[in-house]
Amino acid sequence: MNLPTEFSALIERARTAVRLHPVDGEPAVGESHLGGPLLWPASEPWPTCPVTWPPKAEATDDGWTGGHPDDEPVPAMVGAAQFYRRDFPELPFPDGTDLAQVLLCPTFHTSKRHYGPAVRLVWRDSKTGGEVAEAPEPPEEADDMFLPQPRVLNPCRLEEFPYVDEFPLDRRVELGLPASGDDVDYELGQFSKVGGWTAWYAGDPEDLSCRECGARLRQAIALATQEDEVPCGCERRDDEEAGWEFGEQGALNIFLCPTDPRHPVKVRTE
Numbered sequence: 694m695n696l697p698t699e700f701s702a703l704i705e706r707a708r709t710a711v712r713l714h715p716v717d718g719e720p721a722v723g724e725s726h727l728g729g730p731l732l733w734p735a736s737e738p739w740p741t742c743p744v745t746w747p748p749k750a751e752a753t754d755d756g757w758t759g760g761h762p763d764d765e766p767v768p769a770m771v772g773a774a775q776f777y778r779r780d781f782p783e784l785p786f787p788d789g790t791d792l793a794q795v796l797l798c799p800t801f802h803t804s805k806r807h808y809g810p811a812v813r814l815v816w817r818d819s820k821t822g823g824e825v826a827e828a829p830e831p832p833e834e835a836d837d838m839f840l841p842q843p844r845v846l847n848p849c850r851l852e853e854f855p856y857v858d859e860f861p862l863d864r865r866v867e868l869g870l871p872a873s874g875d876d877v878d879y880e881l882g883q884f885s886k887v888g889g890w891t892a893w894y895a896g897d898p899e900d901l902s903c904r905e906c907g908a909r910l911r912q913a914i915a916l917a918t919q920e921d922e923v924p925c926g927c928e929r930r931d932d933e934e935a936g937w938e939f940g941e942q943g944a945l946n947i948f949l950c951p952t953d954p955r956h957p958v959k960v961r962t963e
């Protein structure tokens with residue numbers, strides 16, 4: 694990626710992004726994937742949408758103004774992705790866990806900064822065993838645009854740099870950065886990934902403090918509508934979209950607390 698060397702403040706903040714390179718396939722419960730079967734114990738209830746109105750404490754984001762009415766049945770969620778630690782050691786797995794699972798409630802929900810599916814992130818120990826649950830059918834009210842097709846992953850790693858927007862306006866001059874991101878000639882590609890930086894298009898990095906501890910949340914998982922053909926240094930060019938659409942051909946970004954990944958996540962569609 695071409696970044697003028699005078700922007701050392703950006704260069705010093707390089708992060709590894711693990712590009713997923715999803716391809717058509719038949720992923721198994723024992724594999725990392727998008728849209729395949731989750732390793733979900735039959736002994737555990739299948740999760741339902743955490744976003745109700747009025748909001749419940751475990752809701753994925755703050756400031757919800759819309760969700761499922763508290764007095765109506767809350768829809769079952771849809772398995773969107775799972776990531777094993779052996780494939781994605783970059784994810785901040787809490788002690789005793791080696792599997793991260795992402796579930797979506799595939800309807801529109803409204804919060805101050807997100808309009809789209811609700812998200813649940815589950816950390817699990819894959820070695821606890823037992824019978825695996827069969828996923829329920831997507832709920833009747835599901836929006837087809839939020840339902841993925843099964844994809845196996847073919848990850849590669851690349852370096853990403855932050856947008857200037859990630860720095861507070863009053864610090865940019867001191868750091869030798871231009872006041873506006875428009876003056877830096879690079880763009881993050883849009884693709885599904887773990888880690889890296891957020892490709893802000895529609896929004897900006899505001900209101901990203903942890904609801905529990907106040908720490909600034911960090912980009913952790915991006916589920917993209919399309920897989921951009923940007924050079925990532927590997928030869929894999931057989932990218933296949935997962936069949937969902939977030940925002941205006943955007944990406945659903947999941948942010949985690951750096952203090953404790955079990956603190957409530959936030960979601961931004963960009």
Ligand SMILES: [Zn+2]
Pocket residue numbers: 742743744761768798799800802811
């Ligand atoms: Zn919901």
Ligand SMILES: [Zn+2]
Pocket residue numbers: 903904905906907908950951952953956
């Ligand atoms: Zn926190």
